[in-house]
Amino acid sequence: MTKQVQAGHRLGAVLAATAALGLGALRSEASAPVSPTGLVSARSQSGQFMVYAGRSPGSIPPILEVAKSQGYVQLEPTLVAVSCERIKQILLRELDATAPWRGTIYLALYPARSASDTITITAERFTTGWQYKLDMPDVVERTRYVRSIVQMLLTEMANRKARAHAAEIPLWLSEGFTQLLLDSSAEEIILAPPTESARGVSLSATQSNARRSTLTEQVQKKLRGRSPLSFDDLSWPAEDQLSGDAGDLYSGSAQLFVGELLRMPDGRANLRAMLDRLPQYLNWQFAFLEAFRVHFGRALDVEKWWALSRAQVNARDPTQTWPLEESWQKLDQSIHFAIQVRTGTNELPLHASVSLQTIIREWDPMRQTPALQGVLRDLELLGLRMAPELIGLVQDYHGVIATYLQQRDRSGAVLPFVRKASRRRAAEAAVQQLDALDARRQALRPAPKPIDAASPAETPATPR
Numbered sequence: 388m389t390k391q392v393q394a395g396h397r398l399g400a401v402l403a404a405t406a407a408l409g410l411g412a413l414r415s416e417a418s419a420p421v422s423p424t425g426l427v428s429a430r431s432q433s434g435q436f437m438v439y440a441g442r443s444p445g446s447i448p449p450i451l452e453v454a455k456s457q458g459y460v461q462l463e464p465t466l467v468a469v470s471c472e473r474i475k476q477i478l479l480r481e482l483d484a485t486a487p488w489r490g491t492i493y494l495a496l497y498p499a500r501s502a503s504d505t506i507t508i509t510a511e512r513f514t515t516g517w518q519y520k521l522d523m524p525d526v527v528e529r530t531r532y533v534r535s536i537v538q539m540l541l542t543e544m545a546n547r548k549a550r551a552h553a554a555e556i557p558l559w560l561s562e563g564f565t566q567l568l569l570d571s572s573a574e575e576i577i578l579a580p581p582t583e584s585a586r587g588v589s590l591s592a593t594q595s596n597a598r599r600s601t602l603t604e605q606v607q608k609k610l611r612g613r614s615p616l617s618f619d620d621l622s623w624p625a626e627d628q629l630s631g632d633a634g635d636l637y638s639g640s641a642q643l644f645v646g647e648l649l650r651m652p653d654g655r656a657n658l659r660a661m662l663d664r665l666p667q668y669l670n671w672q673f674a675f676l677e678a679f680r681v682h683f684g685r686a687l688d689v690e691k692w693w694a695l696s697r698a699q700v701n702a703r704d705p706t707q708t709w710p711l712e713e714s715w716q717k718l719d720q721s722i723h724f725a726i727q728v729r730t731g732t733n734e735l736p737l738h739a740s741v742s743l744q745t746i747i748r749e750w751d752p753m754r755q756t757p758a759l760q761g762v763l764r765d766l767e768l769l770g771l772r773m774a775p776e777l778i779g780l781v782q783d784y785h786g787v788i789a790t791y792l793q794q795r796d797r798s799g800a801v802l803p804f805v806r807k808a809s810r811r812r813a814a815e816a817a818v819q820q821l822d823a824l825d826a827r828r829q830a831l832r833p834a835p836k837p838i839d840a841a842s843p844a845e846t847p848a849t850p851r
């Protein structure tokens with residue numbers, strides 16, 4: 388069975404049926420760097436990628452002049468083979484995936500003629516497993532190039548257990564990873580041919596920004612003051628949402644969505660589980676909800692969780708955020724629940740605070756629920772004005788507490804002793820994660836400001 392993906396000038400890809408590939412003819416050429424017909428080939432270090440290219444003699448097409456701009460790259464087989472390996476390594480690192488690849492990917496570079504040349508991804512299942520072909524112009528926009536390789540790699544990962552049909556990769560997943568890789572590692576994964584030479588050595592100029600911006604800053608550049616799309620719009624984008632300014636909005640929203648999923652304590656493992664389950668369903672949402680069932684019971688739960696991240700991006704006005712020291716203090720106060728303690732019947736109550744770990748270990752569920760839900764609300768409000776250095780920590784605290792409440796209430800056990808054991812395991816996991824977050828919080832605590840030896844008010848007046 389064959390699946391074909393066509394990605395033109397618009398964002399994304401459309402799956403359609405296609406004819407057989409004839410990959411055997413390509414495999415016969417793999418041993419020769421240059422075939423008698425002028426076909427140039429290269430093989431990646433791992434052997435997963437086979438790259439072929441051939442340009443008919445004649446004048447250089449005008450599109451090559453566009454390659455000099457930052458938006459386009461001229462592709463050569465040897466550099467593409469290296470680039471694909473780097474994209475794969477960074478993508479696997481983001482997913483914390485270690486399983487070996489199974490499907491060979493053949494990339495055929497054809498002479499570019501326009502900026503909207505078609506990119507075609509084809510997947511075919513043989514008796515030995517899946518194999519893939521990617522037809523791409525040899526001059527292409529950088530984003531389209533990385534997007535196609537990411538889409539191909541995610542498809543290969545998902546199809547490792549596929550039998551009846553190829554997996555459907557949701558657009559937000561491939562687009563989100565594409566934008567994350569471009570913002571974090573563009574210089575490493577996009578290799579342009581040398582443009583200058585000195586004493587016989589070819590040179591290429593590469594600009595690198597030493598400062599790595601945060602996920603929120605990266606996304607805000609694409610959103611340009613607009614609110615991220617809803618989960619429903621990310622799941623089923625309309626045609627007019629995939630190009631121009633609307634395309635930037637979709638890309639930024641997808642990048643934030645995938646980034647927030649990766650930030651979850653078990654986010655990487657759940658995304659890997661989702662890829663494994665995709666071939667089992669015709670609708671990817673079922674695979675997503677099953678993989679993230681600890682966090683989301685239904686699509687509405689996803690929207691509620693996603694609303695917090697959307698609100699934080701909307702409110703990231705630097706003039707409205709607290710300084711780092713004040714942010715740290717407010718976070719410290721929010722994760723300690725205030726209680727009143729009476730030492731005697733006629734004594735005034737004393738104010739004290741308990742840690743989240745104490746609430747989870749020692750309080751019964753009836754007392755835990757309102758206390759922890761109150762902490763969740765406080766963290767959501769804090770996230771709107773937190774210093775950038777602490778935003779991730781706030782989200783991680785929120786994620787651990789929300790996950791604990793869901794696991795505690797979804798034990799599904801009928802027997803009391805089984806239900807009690809399940810809740811105990813959920814509590815132990817939450818306490819362990821909170822201990823780790825507390826250590827991170829202490830490490831981020833700002834150093835106290837030095838106090839002057841004598842302030843002007845304390846300086847004695849000089850006698851006249």
